[in-house]
Amino acid sequence: MQRRSFFRVAGATVAASTLVLAGCGTDDPTPTTPAAGANVLTLAAGEVGLLNYAYILEQLEAAFYQKVVDAPPADLRAGEKEALTELRDHEVIHREFLKFALADKAIGTIEFNFSSVTFTTREGVFTAAKKLEDLGVAAYAGVGKLLSGSYLALLAKIASVEARHAAYVRDALQPNSFGTPDAGIIATTGDYAGLNVALTPAQAMAAAAPFLNFTVDVSQLPTT
Amino acid sequence: MNIFRIIEQLSEVDADVLGRFDSRRAVFKTLGTTAKRGALASAPVFLASLFQKAYGQGTKPTVIEVLNYAQTLELLEEDFYKKMVAAGQVPAGAPKGAIDLILKHETAHVKLLDTTIRALGGTPVTGVKFKTSAFPADYTTQLVVAQALEDTGVRAYKGQAGNLMGAMAGTTSLLQVALQIHSVEARHAAHIRTMRMQTPWIPAADSALAAPLGPVYTGAIPESNTTQSNVDITKLGAGYTANDAAASFDEILTMAEVLDASRAGGLVQP
Numbered sequence: 352m353q354r355r356s357f358f359r360v361a362g363a364t365v366a367a368s369t370l371v372l373a374g375c376g377t378d379d380p381t382p383t384t385p386a387a388g389a390n391v392l393t394l395a396a397g398e399v400g401l402l403n404y405a406y407i408l409e410q411l412e413a414a415f416y417q418k419v420v421d422a423p424p425a426d427l428r429a430g431e432k433e434a435l436t437e438l439r440d441h442e443v444i445h446r447e448f449l450k451f452a453l454a455d456k457a458i459g460t461i462e463f464n465f466s467s468v469t470f471t472t473r474e475g476v477f478t479a480a481k482k483l484e485d486l487g488v489a490a491y492a493g494v495g496k497l498l499s500g501s502y503l504a505l506l507a508k509i510a511s512v513e514a515r516h517a518a519y520v521r522d523a524l525q526p527n528s529f530g531t532p533d534a535g536i537i538a539t540t541g542d543y544a545g546l547n548v549a550l551t552p553a554q555a556m557a558a559a560a561p562f563l564n565f566t567v568d569v570s571q572l573p574t575t
Numbered sequence: 576m577n578i579f580r581i582i583e584q585l586s587e588v589d590a591d592v593l594g595r596f597d598s599r600r601a602v603f604k605t606l607g608t609t610a611k612r613g614a615l616a617s618a619p620v621f622l623a624s625l626f627q628k629a630y631g632q633g634t635k636p637t638v639i640e641v642l643n644y645a646q647t648l649e650l651l652e653e654d655f656y657k658k659m660v661a662a663g664q665v666p667a668g669a670p671k672g673a674i675d676l677i678l679k680h681e682t683a684h685v686k687l688l689d690t691t692i693r694a695l696g697g698t699p700v701t702g703v704k705f706k707t708s709a710f711p712a713d714y715t716t717q718l719v720v721a722q723a724l725e726d727t728g729v730r731a732y733k734g735q736a737g738n739l740m741g742a743m744a745g746t747t748s749l750l751q752v753a754l755q756i757h758s759v760e761a762r763h764a765a766h767i768r769t770m771r772m773q774t775p776w777i778p779a780a781d782s783a784l785a786a787p788l789g790p791v792y793t794g795a796i797p798e799s800n801t802t803q804s805n806v807d808i809t810k811l812g813a814g815y816t817a818n819d820a821a822a823s824f825d826e827i828l829t830m831a832e833v834l835d836a837s838r839a840g841g842l843v844q845p
Binding site for chain 1: 669672673676677679680681682683684686687729733736737740748750751752754755756757758759760761762763764765766769774775776803804806808811812813815819820822823824825826827
Protein backbone atom coordinates (compact mmCIF):
# COMPACT_ATOMS: atom_id res chain seq x y z
CA MET A 352 0.00 0.00 0.00
CA GLN A 353 2.94 2.31 0.18
CA ARG A 354 2.51 2.66 -3.58
CA ARG A 355 -0.52 4.79 -2.84
CA SER A 356 1.78 7.59 -1.86
CA PHE A 357 4.21 6.83 -4.67
CA PHE A 358 3.40 10.05 -6.47
CA ARG A 359 1.51 12.68 -4.61
CA VAL A 360 -0.21 14.22 -7.57
CA ALA A 361 -1.84 11.40 -9.45
CA GLY A 362 -2.44 9.59 -6.19
CA ALA A 363 -4.62 12.46 -5.12
CA THR A 364 -7.86 10.82 -6.20
CA VAL A 365 -9.05 7.28 -5.77
CA ALA A 366 -9.52 6.74 -9.50
CA ALA A 367 -6.11 8.07 -10.33
CA SER A 368 -4.36 6.13 -7.63
CA THR A 369 -5.77 2.93 -9.07
CA LEU A 370 -4.11 3.79 -12.36
CA VAL A 371 -0.92 4.62 -10.58
CA LEU A 372 -0.96 1.34 -8.75
CA ALA A 373 -1.52 -0.46 -12.02
CA GLY A 374 1.19 1.49 -13.71
CA CYS A 375 3.93 1.12 -11.17
CA GLY A 376 6.17 -1.86 -11.27
CA THR A 377 6.85 -3.68 -8.04
CA ASP A 378 10.48 -2.74 -8.03
CA ASP A 379 10.69 0.89 -9.06
CA PRO A 380 13.88 1.90 -7.34
CA THR A 381 14.63 5.29 -5.94
CA PRO A 382 16.28 7.46 -8.59
CA THR A 383 19.91 8.19 -8.30
CA THR A 384 20.74 11.85 -7.89
CA PRO A 385 24.26 12.54 -9.06
CA ALA A 386 26.53 12.92 -6.10
CA ALA A 387 28.95 15.82 -6.07
CA GLY A 388 31.55 15.19 -8.72
CA ALA A 389 29.69 12.21 -10.18
CA ASN A 390 29.33 12.33 -13.94
CA VAL A 391 26.44 9.95 -14.57
CA LEU A 392 22.80 10.42 -13.59
CA THR A 393 20.99 7.10 -13.79
CA LEU A 394 17.25 7.43 -14.28
CA ALA A 395 15.22 4.81 -12.46
CA ALA A 396 13.10 2.21 -14.21
CA GLY A 397 9.39 2.78 -14.77
CA GLU A 398 7.42 5.96 -14.44
CA VAL A 399 9.70 7.49 -11.80
CA GLY A 400 12.44 7.53 -14.40
CA LEU A 401 10.15 8.83 -17.15
CA LEU A 402 8.82 11.67 -14.99
CA ASN A 403 12.35 12.55 -13.89
CA TYR A 404 13.31 12.59 -17.56
CA ALA A 405 10.59 15.19 -18.18
CA TYR A 406 11.73 16.96 -15.00
CA ILE A 407 15.26 17.31 -16.42
CA LEU A 408 13.87 18.93 -19.57
CA GLU A 409 11.65 21.31 -17.60
CA GLN A 410 14.50 22.23 -15.27
CA LEU A 411 16.63 22.97 -18.33
CA GLU A 412 14.03 25.20 -19.96
CA ALA A 413 13.18 27.00 -16.72
CA ALA A 414 16.84 27.67 -15.91
CA PHE A 415 17.42 28.96 -19.44
CA TYR A 416 14.52 31.42 -19.41
CA GLN A 417 15.39 32.51 -15.86
CA LYS A 418 18.84 33.54 -17.08
CA VAL A 419 17.26 35.38 -20.01
CA VAL A 420 14.79 37.22 -17.79
CA ASP A 421 17.48 38.08 -15.23
CA ALA A 422 19.54 39.87 -17.91
CA PRO A 423 17.49 40.32 -21.11
CA PRO A 424 19.38 41.17 -24.30
CA ALA A 425 19.23 44.87 -25.15
CA ASP A 426 17.90 44.31 -28.66
CA LEU A 427 14.64 42.57 -27.71
CA ARG A 428 11.66 43.88 -29.65
CA ALA A 429 8.40 45.19 -28.24
CA GLY A 430 6.55 42.56 -26.25
CA GLU A 431 9.36 40.02 -26.32
CA LYS A 432 10.52 40.58 -22.76
CA GLU A 433 6.95 40.03 -21.56
CA ALA A 434 6.64 36.88 -23.67
CA LEU A 435 9.96 35.51 -22.43
CA THR A 436 8.81 36.17 -18.86
CA GLU A 437 5.64 34.20 -19.54
CA LEU A 438 7.72 31.40 -21.02
CA ARG A 439 9.84 31.42 -17.85
CA ASP A 440 6.69 31.26 -15.72
CA HIS A 441 5.22 28.35 -17.72
CA GLU A 442 8.43 26.35 -17.52
CA VAL A 443 8.87 27.01 -13.80
CA ILE A 444 5.28 25.88 -13.27
CA HIS A 445 5.96 22.67 -15.23
CA ARG A 446 9.15 22.12 -13.24
CA GLU A 447 7.52 22.71 -9.88
CA PHE A 448 4.51 20.58 -10.79
CA LEU A 449 6.70 17.62 -11.75
CA LYS A 450 8.81 18.10 -8.64
CA PHE A 451 5.68 18.07 -6.52
CA ALA A 452 4.38 15.02 -8.35
CA LEU A 453 7.60 13.09 -7.86
CA ALA A 454 7.89 14.14 -4.21
CA ASP A 455 10.80 12.28 -2.63
CA LYS A 456 11.47 10.45 -5.92
CA ALA A 457 12.52 13.66 -7.65
CA ILE A 458 16.12 14.06 -8.72
CA GLY A 459 17.96 17.06 -7.33
CA THR A 460 18.30 20.55 -8.77
CA ILE A 461 20.60 20.52 -11.79
CA GLU A 462 23.27 23.10 -12.57
CA PHE A 463 23.29 23.49 -16.35
CA ASN A 464 26.05 24.44 -18.74
CA PHE A 465 24.89 27.38 -20.86
CA SER A 466 28.36 28.22 -22.18
CA SER A 467 27.18 27.56 -25.75
CA VAL A 468 24.43 30.21 -25.51
CA THR A 469 24.78 33.88 -26.45
CA PHE A 470 22.54 35.59 -23.91
CA THR A 471 23.43 39.14 -25.00
CA THR A 472 21.52 39.20 -28.30
CA ARG A 473 17.93 38.35 -29.16
CA GLU A 474 19.21 36.13 -31.95
CA GLY A 475 21.36 34.19 -29.49
CA VAL A 476 18.47 33.85 -27.04
CA PHE A 477 15.90 32.75 -29.63
CA THR A 478 18.35 30.38 -31.32
CA ALA A 479 18.87 28.56 -28.03
CA ALA A 480 15.17 28.77 -27.17
CA LYS A 481 14.28 27.16 -30.50
CA LYS A 482 16.69 24.32 -29.81
CA LEU A 483 15.29 23.74 -26.31
CA GLU A 484 11.62 24.04 -27.24
CA ASP A 485 11.84 21.83 -30.32
CA LEU A 486 13.69 19.31 -28.16
CA GLY A 487 10.96 19.44 -25.54
CA VAL A 488 8.17 18.99 -28.08
CA ALA A 489 9.89 16.01 -29.71
CA ALA A 490 10.67 14.45 -26.33
CA TYR A 491 7.05 14.71 -25.17
CA ALA A 492 5.82 13.29 -28.48
CA GLY A 493 8.10 10.31 -27.91
CA VAL A 494 7.51 9.66 -24.21
CA GLY A 495 3.70 9.44 -24.30
CA LYS A 496 3.56 5.81 -25.42
CA LEU A 497 5.79 4.80 -22.51
CA LEU A 498 3.44 6.23 -19.85
CA SER A 499 0.39 4.95 -18.02
CA GLY A 500 -2.96 6.68 -18.40
CA SER A 501 -2.82 9.28 -15.63
CA TYR A 502 0.65 10.51 -16.50
CA LEU A 503 -0.05 10.38 -20.21
CA ALA A 504 -2.99 12.73 -19.66
CA LEU A 505 -0.89 15.10 -17.56
CA LEU A 506 2.14 15.23 -19.81
CA ALA A 507 -0.05 15.65 -22.91
CA LYS A 508 -1.39 18.83 -21.31
CA ILE A 509 2.18 20.12 -21.09
CA ALA A 510 3.24 18.80 -24.51
CA SER A 511 0.99 21.07 -26.55
CA VAL A 512 2.02 24.10 -24.50
CA GLU A 513 5.64 23.31 -25.36
CA ALA A 514 4.62 23.16 -29.03
CA ARG A 515 3.05 26.61 -28.68
CA HIS A 516 6.30 27.85 -27.16
CA ALA A 517 8.29 26.29 -29.98
CA ALA A 518 6.12 27.97 -32.60
CA TYR A 519 6.52 31.33 -30.84
CA VAL A 520 10.31 31.26 -30.46
CA ARG A 521 10.77 29.94 -34.01
CA ASP A 522 8.60 32.75 -35.38
CA ALA A 523 10.58 35.24 -33.30
CA LEU A 524 13.85 33.99 -34.73
CA GLN A 525 12.58 33.72 -38.28
CA PRO A 526 9.08 34.88 -39.25
CA ASN A 527 6.76 32.07 -40.34
CA SER A 528 9.09 29.25 -39.29
CA PHE A 529 6.61 27.82 -36.74
CA GLY A 530 6.30 24.62 -38.71
CA THR A 531 8.90 24.66 -41.45
CA PRO A 532 10.73 21.42 -42.08
CA ASP A 533 14.23 22.59 -41.28
CA ALA A 534 16.19 20.26 -39.00
CA GLY A 535 13.52 17.65 -39.59
CA ILE A 536 11.03 19.17 -37.14
CA ILE A 537 8.04 18.49 -39.36
CA ALA A 538 8.49 16.45 -42.53
CA THR A 539 6.50 17.65 -45.55
CA THR A 540 6.89 14.53 -47.65
CA GLY A 541 7.14 10.79 -47.10
CA ASP A 542 5.52 8.55 -44.51
CA TYR A 543 5.97 11.08 -41.73
CA ALA A 544 4.62 14.11 -43.58
CA GLY A 545 2.84 16.53 -41.30
CA LEU A 546 4.13 14.83 -38.14
CA ASN A 547 6.27 16.46 -35.50
CA VAL A 548 9.50 14.58 -34.89
CA ALA A 549 9.40 12.27 -31.85
CA LEU A 550 12.57 11.51 -29.92
CA THR A 551 13.30 8.60 -27.61
CA PRO A 552 14.68 9.50 -24.17
CA ALA A 553 18.14 8.41 -25.35
CA GLN A 554 17.95 10.68 -28.41
CA ALA A 555 16.61 13.61 -26.39
CA MET A 556 19.27 13.31 -23.72
CA ALA A 557 21.94 13.17 -26.43
CA ALA A 558 20.52 16.41 -27.86
CA ALA A 559 20.53 17.97 -24.39
CA ALA A 560 24.11 16.86 -23.71
CA PRO A 561 25.71 20.26 -24.52
CA PHE A 562 23.74 21.76 -21.62
CA LEU A 563 24.55 19.02 -19.12
CA ASN A 564 27.65 18.63 -16.99
CA PHE A 565 26.99 14.90 -16.67
CA THR A 566 25.71 12.00 -18.72
CA VAL A 567 22.16 10.76 -18.28
CA ASP A 568 21.85 6.99 -18.28
CA VAL A 569 18.40 6.15 -19.67
CA SER A 570 19.05 2.42 -20.07
CA GLN A 571 16.56 1.51 -17.33
CA LEU A 572 13.66 3.46 -18.87
CA PRO A 573 11.00 1.52 -20.74
CA THR A 574 11.43 1.59 -24.52
CA THR A 575 8.01 0.37 -25.61
CA MET B 576 -39.88 12.06 -31.34
CA ASN B 577 -39.32 8.56 -32.61
CA ILE B 578 -36.54 6.81 -30.77
CA PHE B 579 -36.45 3.96 -33.28
CA ARG B 580 -35.92 6.43 -36.12
CA ILE B 581 -33.05 7.96 -34.16
CA ILE B 582 -31.46 4.57 -33.57
CA GLU B 583 -31.94 3.72 -37.25
CA GLN B 584 -30.14 6.94 -38.23
CA LEU B 585 -27.41 6.25 -35.74
CA SER B 586 -26.90 2.78 -37.15
CA GLU B 587 -26.04 4.35 -40.48
CA VAL B 588 -22.96 5.92 -38.94
CA ASP B 589 -22.37 3.44 -36.15
CA ALA B 590 -22.93 -0.16 -37.19
CA ASP B 591 -22.56 -1.24 -33.58
CA VAL B 592 -25.34 0.94 -32.25
CA LEU B 593 -27.77 -1.92 -31.67
CA GLY B 594 -25.05 -3.87 -29.95
CA ARG B 595 -24.50 -1.01 -27.61
CA PHE B 596 -28.13 -0.96 -26.60
CA ASP B 597 -28.64 -4.69 -26.70
CA SER B 598 -25.94 -5.20 -24.10
CA ARG B 599 -27.94 -2.89 -21.92
CA ARG B 600 -31.35 -4.54 -22.07
CA ALA B 601 -32.21 -3.12 -18.72
CA VAL B 602 -32.22 0.31 -20.29
CA PHE B 603 -34.93 -0.80 -22.69
CA LYS B 604 -36.93 -2.30 -19.88
CA THR B 605 -36.86 1.05 -18.17
CA LEU B 606 -37.88 2.70 -21.42
CA GLY B 607 -41.00 0.52 -21.57
CA THR B 608 -41.87 1.24 -18.00
CA THR B 609 -41.36 4.93 -18.45
CA ALA B 610 -43.56 4.95 -21.54
CA LYS B 611 -46.30 3.11 -19.69
CA ARG B 612 -46.18 5.68 -17.00
CA GLY B 613 -46.94 8.26 -19.62
CA ALA B 614 -43.79 10.14 -18.73
CA LEU B 615 -43.15 11.05 -22.32
CA ALA B 616 -42.97 14.72 -21.47
CA SER B 617 -39.53 14.03 -20.10
CA ALA B 618 -38.54 12.00 -23.15
CA PRO B 619 -35.70 14.27 -24.32
CA VAL B 620 -34.07 14.13 -20.92
CA PHE B 621 -34.59 10.42 -20.73
CA LEU B 622 -33.20 9.90 -24.21
CA ALA B 623 -30.14 11.92 -23.34
CA SER B 624 -29.46 9.66 -20.41
CA LEU B 625 -30.11 6.59 -22.57
CA PHE B 626 -27.49 7.68 -25.08
CA GLN B 627 -25.18 8.66 -22.29
CA LYS B 628 -25.38 5.07 -21.12
CA ALA B 629 -24.74 3.72 -24.61
CA TYR B 630 -22.00 6.14 -25.58
CA GLY B 631 -20.92 7.65 -22.31
CA GLN B 632 -18.07 6.94 -19.98
CA GLY B 633 -17.20 3.31 -19.82
CA THR B 634 -17.83 2.81 -23.50
CA LYS B 635 -14.36 3.10 -24.87
CA PRO B 636 -14.40 3.84 -28.59
CA THR B 637 -12.58 1.43 -30.86
CA VAL B 638 -9.29 2.49 -32.42
CA ILE B 639 -11.03 2.85 -35.80
CA GLU B 640 -13.68 5.08 -34.21
CA VAL B 641 -10.97 7.28 -32.70
CA LEU B 642 -9.10 7.50 -36.01
CA ASN B 643 -12.28 8.31 -37.92
CA TYR B 644 -13.10 10.99 -35.38
CA ALA B 645 -9.63 12.46 -35.95
CA GLN B 646 -10.16 12.15 -39.69
CA THR B 647 -13.46 14.04 -39.43
CA LEU B 648 -11.64 16.96 -37.83
CA GLU B 649 -8.73 16.81 -40.26
CA LEU B 650 -11.09 16.80 -43.26
CA LEU B 651 -12.98 19.72 -41.74
CA GLU B 652 -9.73 21.66 -41.30
CA GLU B 653 -8.44 20.74 -44.74
CA ASP B 654 -11.65 21.83 -46.44
CA PHE B 655 -11.72 25.05 -44.43
CA TYR B 656 -8.20 26.02 -45.53
CA LYS B 657 -8.98 25.05 -49.12
CA LYS B 658 -11.97 27.40 -48.99
CA MET B 659 -9.77 30.06 -47.39
CA VAL B 660 -7.18 29.80 -50.15
CA ALA B 661 -9.91 29.75 -52.81
CA ALA B 662 -11.55 32.87 -51.33
CA GLY B 663 -8.32 34.68 -52.15
CA GLN B 664 -8.35 37.17 -49.29
CA VAL B 665 -5.24 35.94 -47.47
CA PRO B 666 -2.59 38.66 -47.88
CA ALA B 667 0.39 37.66 -50.00
CA GLY B 668 3.69 37.05 -48.23
CA ALA B 669 3.89 35.64 -44.70
CA PRO B 670 0.14 35.13 -44.14
CA LYS B 671 -0.31 33.25 -47.43
CA GLY B 672 2.84 31.24 -46.73
CA ALA B 673 1.52 30.24 -43.31
CA ILE B 674 -1.93 29.20 -44.54
CA ASP B 675 -0.41 27.22 -47.42
CA LEU B 676 1.92 25.38 -45.04
CA ILE B 677 -0.88 24.60 -42.59
CA LEU B 678 -3.08 23.31 -45.42
CA LYS B 679 -0.21 21.11 -46.57
CA HIS B 680 0.10 19.62 -43.07
CA GLU B 681 -3.66 18.99 -42.82
CA THR B 682 -3.63 17.25 -46.20
CA ALA B 683 -0.75 15.08 -44.98
CA HIS B 684 -2.72 14.20 -41.83
CA VAL B 685 -5.78 13.26 -43.91
CA LYS B 686 -3.69 11.03 -46.12
CA LEU B 687 -1.95 9.36 -43.20
CA LEU B 688 -5.20 8.69 -41.31
CA ASP B 689 -6.90 7.39 -44.46
CA THR B 690 -4.05 4.97 -45.13
CA THR B 691 -3.90 3.87 -41.50
CA ILE B 692 -7.64 3.26 -41.17
CA ARG B 693 -7.60 1.15 -44.34
CA ALA B 694 -4.53 -0.75 -43.18
CA LEU B 695 -6.40 -1.63 -39.98
CA GLY B 696 -9.36 -2.93 -42.00
CA GLY B 697 -11.62 0.02 -41.29
CA THR B 698 -13.56 2.32 -43.59
CA PRO B 699 -12.24 5.87 -43.51
CA VAL B 700 -14.67 8.77 -43.23
CA THR B 701 -14.76 10.79 -46.43
CA GLY B 702 -16.54 13.84 -47.76
CA VAL B 703 -16.55 15.94 -44.59
CA LYS B 704 -16.86 19.58 -45.68
CA PHE B 705 -16.77 22.89 -43.88
CA LYS B 706 -20.30 24.32 -43.78
CA THR B 707 -20.55 26.78 -46.67
CA SER B 708 -22.94 29.10 -44.85
CA ALA B 709 -20.54 29.34 -41.91
CA PHE B 710 -17.55 30.35 -44.03
CA PRO B 711 -16.67 33.97 -43.21
CA ALA B 712 -16.68 36.55 -45.98
CA ASP B 713 -13.66 38.46 -44.66
CA TYR B 714 -10.07 37.47 -43.90
CA THR B 715 -10.14 38.68 -40.27
CA THR B 716 -13.05 36.41 -39.41
CA GLN B 717 -11.55 33.55 -41.42
CA LEU B 718 -8.58 33.70 -39.04
CA VAL B 719 -10.97 33.59 -36.07
CA VAL B 720 -12.42 30.33 -37.41
CA ALA B 721 -8.92 29.00 -38.12
CA GLN B 722 -7.98 29.63 -34.49
CA ALA B 723 -11.17 27.89 -33.35
CA LEU B 724 -10.41 24.85 -35.51
CA GLU B 725 -6.75 24.57 -34.50
CA ASP B 726 -7.30 24.98 -30.78
CA THR B 727 -10.20 22.51 -31.02
CA GLY B 728 -7.87 20.09 -32.80
CA VAL B 729 -5.28 20.31 -30.04
CA ARG B 730 -7.90 19.64 -27.38
CA ALA B 731 -9.52 16.85 -29.40
CA TYR B 732 -6.31 14.89 -30.00
CA LYS B 733 -5.34 15.31 -26.36
CA GLY B 734 -8.73 13.93 -25.39
CA GLN B 735 -8.13 10.71 -27.33
CA ALA B 736 -4.60 9.94 -26.13
CA GLY B 737 -5.87 7.59 -23.46
CA ASN B 738 -8.03 5.73 -25.99
CA LEU B 739 -4.99 5.04 -28.17
CA MET B 740 -2.77 3.63 -25.43
CA GLY B 741 -1.16 0.48 -26.76
CA ALA B 742 -2.84 0.80 -30.18
CA MET B 743 -0.52 -0.29 -32.97
CA ALA B 744 -0.49 -0.32 -36.76
CA GLY B 745 2.21 -2.86 -37.45
CA THR B 746 5.16 -1.65 -35.43
CA THR B 747 3.93 1.95 -35.33
CA SER B 748 2.44 3.26 -32.09
CA LEU B 749 -0.78 5.06 -33.03
CA LEU B 750 -0.60 6.96 -29.77
CA GLN B 751 2.76 8.37 -30.79
CA VAL B 752 1.46 9.33 -34.22
CA ALA B 753 -1.52 11.06 -32.60
CA LEU B 754 0.82 12.95 -30.26
CA GLN B 755 3.01 13.93 -33.22
CA ILE B 756 -0.06 15.38 -34.97
CA HIS B 757 -1.20 16.96 -31.68
CA SER B 758 2.09 18.91 -31.49
CA VAL B 759 1.76 20.12 -35.07
CA GLU B 760 -1.81 21.29 -34.44
CA ALA B 761 -0.52 23.19 -31.40
CA ARG B 762 2.16 24.87 -33.54
CA HIS B 763 -0.58 25.86 -36.01
CA ALA B 764 -2.78 27.15 -33.21
CA ALA B 765 0.06 29.20 -31.75
CA HIS B 766 0.88 30.75 -35.12
CA ILE B 767 -2.72 31.57 -36.02
CA ARG B 768 -3.18 33.12 -32.58
CA THR B 769 -0.05 35.21 -33.20
CA MET B 770 -1.42 36.30 -36.59
CA ARG B 771 -4.45 37.55 -34.64
CA MET B 772 -2.23 39.40 -32.14
CA GLN B 773 -3.18 36.95 -29.39
CA THR B 774 -0.76 35.16 -27.09
CA PRO B 775 0.32 31.86 -28.69
CA TRP B 776 -0.85 30.08 -25.52
CA ILE B 777 -4.36 30.15 -24.08
CA PRO B 778 -4.99 32.59 -21.22
CA ALA B 779 -7.75 31.92 -18.70
CA ALA B 780 -9.83 34.74 -20.15
CA ASP B 781 -10.36 32.93 -23.47
CA SER B 782 -12.92 30.64 -21.85
CA ALA B 783 -15.16 33.70 -21.51
CA LEU B 784 -14.92 34.83 -25.16
CA ALA B 785 -17.98 35.15 -27.37
CA ALA B 786 -18.83 32.40 -29.88
CA PRO B 787 -17.39 30.99 -32.06
CA LEU B 788 -14.19 31.15 -29.98
CA GLY B 789 -15.57 30.94 -26.44
CA PRO B 790 -17.04 27.41 -26.63
CA VAL B 791 -13.70 26.15 -27.95
CA TYR B 792 -12.19 26.98 -24.56
CA THR B 793 -15.03 25.80 -22.30
CA GLY B 794 -16.14 22.23 -21.58
CA ALA B 795 -16.11 19.93 -18.57
CA ILE B 796 -12.50 21.01 -18.01
CA PRO B 797 -12.25 24.55 -19.41
CA GLU B 798 -8.96 26.04 -20.59
CA SER B 799 -9.29 28.47 -17.67
CA ASN B 800 -8.64 25.53 -15.33
CA THR B 801 -5.88 26.24 -12.81
CA THR B 802 -6.01 22.96 -10.89
CA GLN B 803 -4.05 19.90 -12.03
CA SER B 804 -4.59 16.60 -10.19
CA ASN B 805 -5.98 18.48 -7.21
CA VAL B 806 -2.96 20.80 -7.10
CA ASP B 807 -3.78 24.51 -7.22
CA ILE B 808 -1.15 25.68 -9.71
CA THR B 809 -1.52 29.32 -8.65
CA LYS B 810 -0.18 28.31 -5.23
CA LEU B 811 2.79 26.27 -6.49
CA GLY B 812 6.18 27.59 -5.44
CA ALA B 813 6.31 31.37 -5.57
CA GLY B 814 2.66 31.62 -6.62
CA TYR B 815 1.35 32.36 -10.12
CA THR B 816 -1.44 34.27 -11.78
CA ALA B 817 -4.51 32.43 -13.01
CA ASN B 818 -3.47 33.29 -16.57
CA ASP B 819 -0.05 31.68 -16.17
CA ALA B 820 -1.51 28.67 -14.38
CA ALA B 821 -4.14 28.18 -17.10
CA ALA B 822 -1.79 28.80 -20.02
CA SER B 823 0.81 26.34 -18.72
CA PHE B 824 -1.52 23.40 -19.29
CA ASP B 825 -3.80 22.77 -22.26
CA GLU B 826 -6.98 20.82 -21.54
CA ILE B 827 -8.91 18.10 -23.32
CA LEU B 828 -12.29 18.13 -25.03
CA THR B 829 -14.25 14.89 -25.21
CA MET B 830 -15.60 13.55 -28.50
CA ALA B 831 -19.10 14.62 -27.53
CA GLU B 832 -17.90 18.11 -26.66
CA VAL B 833 -16.02 18.54 -29.94
CA LEU B 834 -18.93 17.23 -32.02
CA ASP B 835 -21.42 19.46 -30.21
CA ALA B 836 -23.14 22.01 -32.45
CA SER B 837 -21.56 24.85 -30.43
CA ARG B 838 -18.08 23.70 -31.49
CA ALA B 839 -16.69 21.84 -34.51
CA GLY B 840 -19.89 19.82 -34.86
CA GLY B 841 -21.70 23.00 -35.89
CA LEU B 842 -19.17 23.74 -38.64
CA VAL B 843 -19.70 20.56 -40.64
CA GLN B 844 -21.77 20.82 -43.82
CA PRO B 845 -24.91 18.77 -43.08
